[in-house]
Amino acid sequence: MDITNASQFLSANRLTIKGIIVACLILIMLIPTLFIMSLVNERANRQEAVAREVSARWATEQTFTGPILVIPYRESIQSEVGKTTVYKKYAYFLPDQLKINGVLEPEIRHRSIYNIVVYRANMQIEGYFSPIQTEGLQIAKEDLQMQEAFVCIGLNDFRGIEDQLSLSWNDSSHIFNAGMPDDHIIKNGLHTPVALDYNDLAKSNTFKLQLHLRGSENLSFTPVGKTTDVHFTSAWTNPSFDGSFLPVTTPQITEKGFSAEWKVQHLNRNYPQCWKDGNYNIADSRFGITLLQPVDSYSKTMRSVKYAILFIALTFGLYFFLEILQKRTVHPIQYVLVGLALSIFYTLLLSISEYIRFNIAYSIAAAATVALITLYTKSIFHKWKIAMLFGVMLTTLYTFIFILLQLQDGALLFGSIGLFIVLAVVMYYSRKINWYI
Structure with missing residues (x-):
């Protein structure tokens, strides 16, 4: 049943x-x-691991920062018992005008079955520093160590530097050296001495720099100028524009490549044109270009x-x-x-x-x-x-x-x-x- x-x-x-x-x-x-x-x-x-391997041999993502003028100064501090101690500190000055014109030349590197995009960047960097005002920083002129002044720039990966790097400062040429006498603002960079005298404080100082740089996937810039103008062209047809600032006009992207232009004012960022003993994180304001793979399967x-x-x-x-x-x-x-x-x-x-x-x-x-x-x-x-x-x-x-x-x-x-x-x-x-x- x-x-x-x-x-x-x-x-x-x-x-x-x-x-x-x-x-x-x-x-x-x-x-x-x-x-x-x-x-x-x-x-x-x-694929990401292979990309890191290729970047490690070529050069990683690059961020260009600078140039920044650094002038050491003496600061005397008197203790309670009347003893005076002299400290060496640094004052930082950013350029009034910074122009970067460049061409980005992409390359495809093959490793096994993977394609990795790398690039060469040819950049013309120029601008000027306005007359240096130290009164607002409360630094006496006699405390400035003008002979120890230097200009520094920041880069992520020194292996990407293809040619000898020199700075045209006014009418003289200066060779960059690796390392930073002071790394409060730029952790990884190069510097070159630019001995100044007190007469240089009252006049503008011009600079010019040619940079041939290798990198992988991304190239960024830090807008240290009071006015920062960046213009780039490339044959890459699939770019992405990222970071804190987008191009001021719609980028021109065609089958032959792209063209993009940025213009950033000092009021658009959160750090001043000059300061002393400040530890500003200027890298937060960077912007740039990422070369995307056409198809991410x-x-x-x-x-x-x-x-x-x-x-x-x-x-x-x-x-x-x-x-x-x-x-x-x-x-x-x-x-x-x-x-x-x-x-x-x-x-x-x-x-x-x-x-x-x-x-x-x-x-x-x-x-x-x-x-x-x-x-x-x-x-x-x-x-x-x-x-x-x-x-x-x-x-x-x-x-x-x-x-x-x-x-x-x-x-x-x-x-x-x-x-x-x-x-x-x-x-x-x-x-x-x-x-x-």
């Missing part, structure tokens, strides 16, 4: 039970997806993997409906095999896109997956009409996801509308199914 009742229960609720099984299979098939996500992250991390692959639940759920759902409409039973193992075929698509996409363009890799992986599942569907239902219908559904779904991958700001809106339409179609065609038989 119990066996008979159980048999009747299973017969009366077979669709519900099969639906639960299919739902469980959908969740189980997400496990391979998690492994694929981990694989994508591993390959992306490997790993980020697009990761985005596509996130839609795996959509592929698996719709595919299994269609198989389930076909079971009911065609009155043909599909074994859970067959569901699993179809789910594995859908998962293999992502490993195909990941591996192929490491060698060729992402869009072509996507087309190849999608075509192979659609063909495999279409033929397998024909072997299950023994009808080409159903198999071709299934192939069209998968092709439409892969095309839909491909469009989402190309979008940026509109991806969420377009995706939400698409999913709503899919759900509406499923609800429409399932309305006449009698779920109680």
Whole structure:
């Protein structure tokens, strides 16, 4: 009697039970997806490690800071017992005008299957310091050690300096040396002595500098001028402009490269034109250019993997409906095999896109997956009409996801509308199914 009742229960609720099984299979098939996500992250991390290796041999990201005029001075402090101690301190002066004109020459370095973007930057740097006023700093002129004055610039990686670096200061030339006599403002930089006399305090001091620099991916500048003008051109067609300031006008980006211009006033930043004993973090005001890779296959692959639940759920759902409409039973193992075929698509996409363009890799992986599942569907239902219908559904779904991958700001809106339409179609065609038989 119990066996008979159980048999009747299973017969009366077979669709519900099969639906639960299919739902469980959908969740189980997400496990391979998690492994694929981990694989994508591993390959992306490997690419970053290779980029660091190449940068370590070429030169890392570069940030140019300066020039800054530093003048040591003496400060006498008298103790309570009347003893006077003389300390050596530093006063810092920033230029009134700083102009940087440059050309960024990108290069692609190959390591194994990875492409790493590096650059050479040819910069013409010029400007002037206005007459030096020390009254506001409360430094007596006789306390200034003019013969020990020096000009310093900051760079991230000295390995990127390609030529001897000299500073044209007024009518004289000075060779830069590595290291900083004082590193309160610039931690990593070069300096050159520019011996001054008291007459130089009352006049403007001009400077000029030619810098040929290597670096990787990013080039930034610190706006130390009272007015800082930066103009750069490059043959790179996929730049990003980042940091504290954007170009003053819309950058010109064409198939031949880009041109961008910045203009920053001293009122736009949070440190003065001159100070003493202050420890300002002037690096916070930097801005610059990042050379982006034209196609980041790993980020697009990761985005596509996130839609795996959509592929698996719709595919299994269609198989389930076909079971009911065609009155043909599909074994859970067959569901699993179809789910594995859908998962293999992502490993195909990941591996192929490491060698060729992402869009072509996507087309190849999608075509192979659609063909495999279409033929397998024909072997299950023994009808080409159903198999071709299934192939069209998968092709439409892969095309839909491909469009989402190309979008940026509109991806969420377009995706939400698409999913709503899919759900509406499923609800429409399932309305006449009698779920109680």
